[in-house]
Amino acid sequence: MSGAPPSRAEALTRLTADLRAAGIDTAALDARLLLAAAARLSTIDLYTWPDVPLDAASHARLAAMAARRLAREPVARILGQREFWGLPFHLSPATLVPRPETEHVVEAAIAEHARIVAGRDKSAQTGAPFTIADLGTGSGCIAVAAAHELADARAIAVDLAPDAAIAARGNAVRNGVGDRVSVIVGSWASALADRCADLVLSNPPYIETLDLEGLDTDVKDYDPRLALDGGADGLHAYRQIFADARRILRPDGAVVVEFGRGQAAAIADIARANGLLPRPAILDLAGTERVIVATLL
Incomplete structure (x- = not known):
């Protein structure tokens, strides 16, 4: 999750791969929820404009959320609601x-x-x-x-x-x-x-x-x-x-x-x-x- 901010699609792909490599069965769903929350987007936004780059603040929030999920903190705890x-x-x-x-x-x-x-x-x-x-x-x-x-x-x-x-x-x-x-x-x-x-x-x-x-x-x-x-x-x-x-x-x-x-x-x-x-x-x-x-x- 380091380097220049990726596009929405790139961020989703990378995070899904990282979570899957860590043995998290719900990797794709978790990545989508975390990215949407970090970038303050709806699911429709995520898939309608996938090539839009993440701004620096969203990228930083996503990196912090990703680290917590890789430590096995549940997505609902990270987001604070279910x-x-x-x-x-x-x-x-x-x-x-x-x-x-x-x-x-x-x-x-x-x-x-x-x-x-x-x-x-x-x-x-x-x-x-x-x-x-x-x-x-x-x-x-x-x-x-x-x-x-x-x-x-x-x-x-x-x-x-x-x-x-x-x-x-x-x-x-x-x-x-x-x-x-x-x-x-x-x-x-x-x-x-x-x-x-x-x-x-x-x-x-x-x-x-x-x-x-x-x-x-x-x-x-x-x-x-x-x-x-x-x-x-x-x-x-x-x-x-x-x-x-x-x-x-x-x-x-x-x-x-x-x-x-x-x-x-x-x-x-x-x-x-x-x-x-x-x-x-x-x-x-x-x-x-x-x-x-x-x-x-």
């Missing part, structure tokens, strides 16, 4: 990078919202708004996406890390749902009142403690340990979430949780032990069991 559910989410060191698999939690929440609303006796309504509790909210991606999709819903987003709570609050405002998303610093549902939620949503930490050091550098060195470490068996957070579920859920409510490979049966057992009925696991796009919905008995 898209989720078609919405932009700013990141902080205290938040996970939102991943596509987590959108299945939002999809399940939308389906459960329709079921709960349709099944309620209108004469028995209390006037309380449909409420979602997002436990371990991180960037707020689940709570914000659900509130954005469900105009009649409000969300309570909870995170133990104050910096994550700040990020979640900013993302709620940024995506136009700041008036319907409340953010609380706390441990899972401990700060929530009885019968306060229709849905409990969560993508909690589910990696076994001894497996953390074996994670890819992109995750191990850049995602917060608090959001990764699920305890000795990876299930510590699920026990806490389901232990409080019956207390905080309203009638006909449900819990929707994401989990890791091979954990579906154990999480279903935890749900049953706490008086909830788990449904068969929802598969992600790779065919892996990824989300469980558990309803009140």
Whole structure:
């Protein structure tokens, strides 16, 4: 990345080759995203005028970004944001990078919202708004996406890390749902009142403690340990979430949780032990069991 500033096309080709040589599988996509950000271009600009030389400032920004990516820092961390559910989410060191698999939690929440609303006796309504509790909210991606999709819903987003709570609050405002998303610093549902939620949503930490050091550098060195470490068996957070579920859920409510490979049966057992009925696991796009919905008995 040294010497006279290259054209846009040359810069893209060189960076793609460098990333690919470093063993980065997403080299072409990463190079395109970094170049667009460094040169403050749209993808259309990049391909419509490929022979335009990069100015010196853009070239310097690209070189700095390239060095960070070659050190295995995720592109989303370098750019400071990631898209989720078609919405932009700013990141902080205290938040996970939102991943596509987590959108299945939002999809399940939308389906459960329709079921709960349709099944309620209108004469028995209390006037309380449909409420979602997002436990371990991180960037707020689940709570914000659900509130954005469900105009009649409000969300309570909870995170133990104050910096994550700040990020979640900013993302709620940024995506136009700041008036319907409340953010609380706390441990899972401990700060929530009885019968306060229709849905409990969560993508909690589910990696076994001894497996953390074996994670890819992109995750191990850049995602917060608090959001990764699920305890000795990876299930510590699920026990806490389901232990409080019956207390905080309203009638006909449900819990929707994401989990890791091979954990579906154990999480279903935890749900049953706490008086909830788990449904068969929802598969992600790779065919892996990824989300469980558990309803009140």
